[in-house]
Amino acid sequence: MVDTEYDAIVIGGGSAGLSFARHAADLGAKVALIERAELGGTCVNRGCVPKKMLWTMADALHRSAGLTRAGLLGPVPQVDLARFCAARGDKLESIRQSYRDKLREAGVTLIEDTAELTAPGEVTISGQRLHAPRVVLATGGRPVKPDMQGAELACDSDAVLNWTALPRDMAIIGGGYIGCEMAAIHAALGVRVTLVTDTDRVLTEFSEPAAKVGQANMVAQGIRIITGCTPEAVRKGEDGLELVLDAETTLKVEKVVAATGRAPNLEALGDLKERVALTDKGVVKVDESFETSLPGLHAVGDCADRLPLTPVASSDGETLARQLFGAHRPPVELRHVATTAFILPPVAEVGQPAKEAIFEGNALAPLSAALRADAPQDYYGLGGSEQAVTSVSLVAEGAHEAIAWAAQMLLHRPDRDSMRRALGVHPSTSEEAMG
Template identity: 35%
Template sequence: MAFDYDLFVIGAGSGGLAASKRAAAYGAKVAIAEADLVGGTCVIRGCVPKKLMVYASQFSHLYHDAEGYGWSAVKPEFDWAKLVQTINQEVLRLSSLHISFLEKNHVELIPSFAKFLDAHTLEVGDRKVTAERILIAVGGEAIKPDLVGIEHAVTSREMFHLPQFPKRFAVIGGGYIGVEFAGIMNGLGAKVTQIIRDTHILRGFDLDIRNSIQTGMTNHGIHFHTGIDAPSLQITKGEDGLTIAFLDGDRNPQSLTVDTVLAATGRKPNLDKLNLEVVGVEIVKGAIAVKPDSSTSQPHIYAVGDCTDRINLTPVAIAEGRAFADTVFGHTPRLMSHRGVASAVFSQPEAATVGLTESEALAQYGDSVKVYRSQFRPMFHSLTGADEKTLMKLVVVGEEERLLGIHMVGKDAAEIIQGMAIVLNMGGKKKDLDATIGIHPSAAEEFVTMR
């Protein structure tokens, strides 16, 4: 059977773009369908615009910190509309750049939604196309919890386009998205409250990391309601704003009124409109089930990125997409390893981590686990008077003290842990760090001088 395309990619996000360009470079005839801006969640409404907002929010602290270094006090003014406009311009620039990359690589872009008609046929807008192989790379989307009045809340999708800056801001949820936006809005001048079910934010991260970030956020003025009874929470809209009512951990009624509520309680794979049931692609717990080579239950249909719910990070989706293209079209079989993937939370204070948490290491290796931990005031704040702390932590195992986990909270944590991830993934040991001469004075040198 003759097909219109060797490869058809559904979704022009990080994974789909990476796979399509590499497959085309191997000589495949490739098309990619995208009904939204090209670039996916990361470029349009995720890591890129959010990191720009993080940068914007940090200037408020720098104005105050400068006074400790002899600069005179200033009264800065912040323009929310200007920030939103400039970030949107950058998003559009990046989206256009990705389109140009597709053109240079001879990948056909079809600006429409695609859904399956049969195993090799797709409906794309008003067209029907066939493909020998199909890659699903549709990512995920924010979801709202089933709570009374939740229709009044926004998700991360809307945060980049709020028409007015909310002076009173509440976050429901303790995951990394909620934590990052809490820090952003606090830094930009809002009164921020974060409401979570657990006692600590960032479930799944190392407990020392969770404690350190939450303490830092509290010191920055963010107020936490922890251990709440989630089903009791409800939102009502009134003349003065949105009122959130709930029961706290002691079953006492609480309420607060804000201008904007962010529902940051999770995301799900964006599969609803793909018509996957007609081709028998297996779905497990709402995500596409894939083998290590990213193939699905249908051998010619593959899936990468957040829609598979493996590790939902942009670099992971890119690596999965490239590994797929190398294997299928480059005839160089390889698998993308999901072990030892570093990640960061652009909270304030910032955090980054790679490898096992302390509790995970203890569960796997028991008493042979040892922990090195250091907490100190960063040199920058020796003159500012700010109550800031940097935390660094090594989790090792056995007499050889092989590195299992490396964790940090503090300025430039992501930049530092990126390099430390190489050490961990090479099977490095504590003695390898000890034998390395540090750069002085720097925070990073603490990892090679820790005792």
């Protein structure tokens, strides 16, 4: 039997919920965290971590394949997916165990059960009622499939990241960063990939110049990209599946993957859902204190109206804990959050380059192009003005690492002349951007 009275109850053990619970407990609060599935949420179990591990293998294969085609290396190494899956499983379990240990050390009560908000300040688990003046909804989100015939035959990103065997070919519906990551990774692993998007280009979350370079790199990788197309149906074929694009065109593939967006998990609201205001996108509206329209109920992470990224979820969880039980601090400004699409090479941005003018930018061939067949293009772009640089776009090997440092630089809104006083490494794409 667990205690029934707490200072705060958090529903959801993903990045946001874990961060809130640990920091609130460190500040002296009595906290219960309720999680119905695996600790770590989407990021650890079905998102960032397994994706990055798979991308690491794909990146190595992609680089070596280009050198092999140029005649500079021997045969491309073969993928041992069984060993990879074992290593992935061990890593994810070690992360989950570390979270258990940290919660225990912080004094957080971990309850592995399904929770429902049955009244303001009241959460019910298996018939038992828990109470707290503050309840935190950190239930995350889930992938959604398109509204079309046969959609149930398609895999979503959760399923893809748990594959234990690679298909010979696949079609991906959706050209956002998740769909593009799945395409680039699996193409590098030897899968024939077709990506279909209803937009006029892929990676619409990013600025057009950077996205176009990223798209060109995907095409050079051997990925077939079909733009401006909304598939009509998925159906079973003689040897796999068929993705119907229109009356004349059908793609025959072994797997179809739907990368068509995500929706928040709001089941825990129960009958109180009607009292919680949502945005047009269906996520929970929150104010500067992450409080919803229901007093005493807060929301953080992917279910809230913020940027659905792990660093934002973790930061918001800590910020809410400090607001409630420590010294107040405002939420991080979303324009300062760096983002990356893990294609090959990555596309990375910070600021708002998709919304403001790019006053300086250039696509260029990296030195590796002299050695690798079908070598990708690099790109850098600076937004704002010569007097105050407010955004950075990068497409290059290592862009996912460099963009975080660019984000810290942009906090000071440097002028372009000052940036030129710092010199980049030679030869590199950063040298071009800094020079």
